[in-house]
Amino acid sequence: MVLSIINLSVKLGDQKAVDNLSFDMNRGEVVGLLGPNGAGKSTLMRAITHLQLHDGSISIDGKDPAALSSNERARLVAYLPQTRTIGWRITVRDLVALGRMPFxxxxxxxxxxxxxxxxxxxxxxxxxxLASRIASELSGGEQARVLTARAVAQTTPLMVADEPASGLDPAHQIMLMQALRRLASQGRSVLVSLHDLTLAARWCDRVVLLDKGSVADEGRPDKVFTRQRLATVYGVRTQIAHSADGLVITPTDLVER
Structure with missing residues (x-):
């Protein structure tokens, strides 16, 4: 088991952003973290990477990240945050090489x-x-891919990626998910937050669906992504089709409250 979370809670101000949450990840899995805005996805990822104070237990590859140095943690988990602006002049290759600094x-x-x-x-x-280009001069989508490459270069047992498909065109969204699957085939584990239900259904081994800081459901995408569950959590009606490539999930309208 590469990640174990037991009774995790995070309080932001007077509100619980994550509430008594538990789940595990096995080695070589791609696990999708989904849920509406404000469900606690980014807060959970920051807690896993020791960037957010929390109650409860987190274990990565059998180790407590709180008991490790920052360098030791960086050899266990690579973090790709949601905000991905490159603010300094550095070549793409040199930026990706920063992923090797913990080693x-x-x-x-x-x-x-x-x-x-x-x-x-x-x-x-x-x-x-893009290796010789100045990273800060790239488009937003190119910068996102370059920062993903830096996280990949870290060669950690666990990679935590917060909405890495955001800002990418459809072809590069698919290429990204293919890349995450290839990482998993090499024995690494990937926790990835997504808003695109079809991407998650097609490429994730399992999904964890959050709602108001708690796990609403988890399991195989075809078991979790039901019309009733998506209506309850997201407040939308959906059409769900089965194709040769997997589930295709299309939100069509809001649920009447």
């Missing part, structure tokens, strides 16, 4: 392992052709 002593040169991880991350995210 190197300060001032030392890249090892062969580092170079291999960097090139693999560029290839996986289809950003090799």
């Amino acid at each position: 190197r002593a300060f001032g030392t040169r890249e090892s062969a392992t580092d170079r291999e991880a960097i090139e693999a991350a560029l290839e996986l995210t289809d950003t090799q052709h």
